[in-house]
Amino acid sequence: MLQVQSLSEFESPATGDRATVALINSCPIYCDKTQLNNETQQFTSYIRDWKDITITLDMLATRETSRTIGAGDLFLPVEDSTLKKLVSILRDKGVIETLRATSMEEPENVGKAFHWLATKIITTMDYVESKLLACEGLVSIDSSSVPDIAATQDWKTALVRCLAWHPHCSRLALASRDDRIRIFSPEMKGIATLRHAAQKSVCSMSWRPNAGRELAAACWCGVLIWTIELGAASNSLSHAVLLRQRNHAPVTSVSWNPQGNLLVSCSPNDSSMIVWDVASETGVPLKRIGGGGICFSKWSLNGDKLFAASCRTVFRLWDTGIGNSWSAEKWSVPNGRVAAACFGPKTLLFTSTDDSASLFSVALKDNIFNIKQKISSDDFKTAVPLINLSRVSFTNNNDDDEVIVGGRVLSMDWDPSGSYLAILFQESPLVAIFKTIVTSSFLTELIPGCLVKGFPKEIPNCLQFHQSIDSNKMIACLTIAWSSGRIQQFPIVENI
Incomplete structure (x- = not known):
């Protein structure tokens, strides 16, 4: 019997x-802060290129100026005939979108x-779709509900989201909070x-x-695909394409598969x-059918799950293996x-929003989710509970300060080598780091x-x-990313 930690x-x-x-x-x-930039510190040699990144309130801009020139803004619009416009929609988006565009035109x-x-067909389809969504219990939400889904602590006030x-x-x-994306790199x-x-x-x-300049961003109205020019004084040459579909907003998750040829987006609506x-x-x-909207998705390391x-x-685990049609297991x-x-390596880790939840491990081989079954060390066909994530408080003998770690998980990340796991909690100023085998x-x-703590009054907002x-x-x-705007690079070093 495996012991749950x-x-x-x-x-x-x-x-x-x-800290x-x-x-x-x-x-x-x-x-402390006075020692943070001391080059004689043992850790500084590993993070010399990154240690000074900070997002401040002065850097944030107003929404009115938060716009760049997209590719479509560089050309003057051309008025096509209605027939030519509908033929173009039919070729690019199919019959349904053509009927929808027809219903929005003037009858003449x-x-x-x-x-x-066209109007009757679209009205009927919308009615049937609304009834199906009602049967699934899919509740419509807007961008104000994004903080409940985002993997960010204190979404509304976080400088880095x-x-x-x-x-x-x-x-x-x-x-950042001003709806801008900033790109940092040592060679820039x-x-x-x-x-x-x-x-x-x-x-x-x-x-x-496999593409150094393309970035996908999940936004309230769709998915932005940025092609970024990283040379000096070239920000205005970066351009974005907006991908959107009806009833697919706000988008709360985007993820490229490891091969870089498939992009998946999710929306709770x-x-x-x-x-x-x-x-x-x-x-x-x-x-x-079933389960409501989709909050987020994750690809396995080789892209087959x-x-x-x-x-x-x-939740579902899709089999996306090459040569086979995609299929999903519902758990x-x-x-x-x-x-x-x-x-991680042939393994999936997950946890629920329950405050007293556990962290589960699933081996990616003929898996069956059954937490009621007794777990043995020879049984890898079930979801195995690894850690009890209930809140724990730590106090110091010299004072009355108390710090809490645990409870609902907001985010966790496994490093690419499969050696360390980091967990971010909803109501804790600490990040928990585990060594994994x-x-x-x-x-x-x-x-x-170890438990990673920031400087006084800092809380961790997000991590990777x-x-x-x-x-x-x-x-x-x-x-x-800490609430002060400080971007910390936390090195994990062995055998020195």
């Missing part, structure tokens, strides 16, 4: 003005009989700033693998995920919905690493591991 097995973090700055040979390193332009027929590392190079994208002299009128409530970003053909700006819905979390207890969590999930039978062992590490001794490096 708890967060109480962590060592109490240091108190006072010192956790590194984990070296399994020992947490602390320092398309013929009264054709306009009447989400971040994304490029999978193949040292390139970091930060989405300045900061590329991306602005667009549709770029609002960005809560997820994904760099396209849509029970279908959309698989986008970015080149043609068209999307194919992946629809399954796709995890989709609904707004209810239901559910005991309470709430899936709050966070991530893939995946056995030959695909069972995952977790060893408490670097996807590309150059150092031989640095096993992983975790990026944490």
Whole structure:
């Protein structure tokens, strides 16, 4: 019988003005603000290119100026005839969208009989669709509900709302509260700033693998695909394409598959995920009945599995193997919905929104979700509980300060090597880091690493591991955006 751990097995973090700055040979390193930029510190050699990134209130802009020139703005509009416009829609988007466009034209332009027929067909389809959504219990939400789904602590006040590392190079994208995206890279002299009128409530970003300059951003009205010019004084040359589908907004998750040829987006207002053909700006819905809208999705490391979390207890694991038609297994969590999930080596980790939830591990081989079945070390066909995530408080003997870790999980990330796992909680100023070991039978062992604390009054807003590490001794490096706007690079080093 596997023993379920708890967060109480962590060592109490240091108190006072010192923050956790590194984990070296399994020992947490602390320092205060005056020591943070001291080049003699042991950890600074690993993060020299990144340690000074900060987003301040002065950098945030007003919404009125949050716009950049898109590709369509560079050309004057041309008025096509109604027939030519409908033929173009039929060729690009199919019969249904052509009928919808026809119903919106003036009857005289398309013929009264054709306009009447198109209007009746679209009205009937909309009525049937509304009844189906009502049967599924799909509740319509707007962009004001994004904070309940976003993997960000204190969404409304956070200076940095989400971040994304490029999978193949040292390139970091930060989405800030002013609806701008800023790109940082050691090889860049300045900061590329991306602005667009549709770029609002960005809560997820994904760099396209095998393409160094393409970034997808989940926005309140659709998906923005940025092509970014990273040279000096070239921000105005960056341009974006807006992908949108009816009833697919706000978009709360975007993710490229590891091969970089498929982009999946999710919306809590849509029970279908959309698989986008970015080149043609068209999307194919992946629809399954039950579970309501989709909050987020995650690809496995090799792209043969796709995890989709609904707004209810239901979640699905899609088999996307090459040569086979896509199929999905429907599972559910005991309470709430899936709050966070991530893939590692042949393993899926996930947890629910329940405050006393556990972190589960699923081996990606003939899996059956059954938490009531007794777990043995030889059984990898069930979801195995690894950690009890109930709240734990730590106090210091010298004072009455108390710090809490645990409860509902907002986000978690597994580093690309499968060696370390980071967990961000909804109501905790600490980030929990575990050392992970995946056995030959695909069972995952977790060893408490350390609790990362910031400077006084700082709370962690969002996090992600670097996807590309150059150092031989640095096993992983975790990026944490703190409420002060400080972007911390937290190196994890072994064997020095």
